[in-house]
Amino acid sequence: MKNEPVRSEAVGISEEILRKWEAKGVSRRDFIKFCTTMTATLALPLTFAPKIAAALEDKRLPVIWVEYQSCSGDSEAFLRANQPTAAEIILDIISLEYAEVVMAAAGHQAEKSKWDAMEKYKGKYLLIVEGSIPTGEGGVYCTVGGESAVESAKKLIKNAAATITVGTCASYGGLPAAAPNPTTAVGVRDLVPGATIVNLPGCPVNADNLTATLVHFLTFGKLPAVDAIGRPKFAYGKRIHDNCERRAHFDAGQYAESFDDAGHRQGHCLYKLGCKGPEAFHNCPTIRYNEGLSWPVMAGHGCIGCASPGFWDTMSPFYRRLPQVPGFGVEATADKIGLGLVGATAAAFAVHGVASAFRKGDAMESDKVKVEE
Ligand code: SF4
Missing domain, CATH: 4.10.480.10 (Cytochrome-c3 hydrogenase, C-terminal domain)
Known part of the structure; x- marks a missing residue:
């Protein structure tokens, strides 16, 4: 597949960029396909493909991914993303500083890496939240490292450049918030009203929509336009x-x-x-x-x-x-x-x-x- 001829001039992505991605093990065909798929998913004209390609070059967006009241279905969906593979996204587009499902560290070591990343990239990192946040009984229904999800999420959201909720639980409370909602679970937007948030609901999130949202942030330096309930218009x-x-x-x-x-x-x-x-x-x-x-x-x-x-x-x-x-x-x-x-x-x-x-x-x-x- 790597050696097949590709008409890169058709989409205007420079040879230099394509060669760099080839050196990283991503074929020019796959990279062009990725960029054109992203323009289509984001409902942009094909002429934006070179802009996206340039934005992805040498950029490592710091990302902290936290999980609260959830089934890990969104992490699973992301890890099974194959356009491109999750490994390619993690290694080449974002710098995943903390993600419980995939990281090697555990316990106090993992907790330390989360808070260190928050301090190091204060105001610059993207926060991804998976799962709802139980607010009942002072937040005792979900604690990580001895701290309630309520307190942990508030700190991380406050210090992030922006927050992406993945899955319906993080967006609106989802299944944990279904009647009678025994833990008084809420979505992120109800926990921190007014925060810079984009909601990617779904059970689970569609990994392509998450990838497109990350690419939009890298390309334009902001989250995509959203509807009245915080969902990106390109996807919802x-x-x-x-x-x-x-x-x-x-x-x-x-x-x-x-x-x-x-x-x-x-x-x-x-x-x-x-x-x-x-x-x-x-x-x-x-x-x-x-x-x-x-x-x-x-x-x-x-x-x-x-x-x-x-x-x-x-x-x-x-x-x-x-x-x-x-x-x-x-x-x-x-x-x-x-x-x-x-x-x-x-x-x-x-x-x-x-x-x-x-x-x-x-x-x-x-x-x-x-x-x-
Ligand atoms: S046409 Fe509408 S109601 Fe019928 S299967 Fe499709 S979405 Fe459902």
């Missing part, structure tokens, strides 16, 4: 339902009725099996997972709205269909309608009841999409 600006490959079947009234029927085998819409795509905002259908191989709806399972605030309470029961689908089109944005929809989901279930909400008469109302029983 579009409704899943509007980019779904099963959408034509939804519009045609072709639905899978069970996970083993003919409609399911033929790729029909999963709406009646509980898909929350009409109320969820994420770029899953366009960037997918595992090098763009697939995503849940493509694999045959409905979206569960895992990147939404209030997940899981607002999106469960997962296999019960939404009581109504507003009739807006692809021009709809998360800023305009996302907040209202998220809050409305659970309430709509409670108020209407699933059976009554789908009476044919209801579905014929002008502001709803027609759904057959």
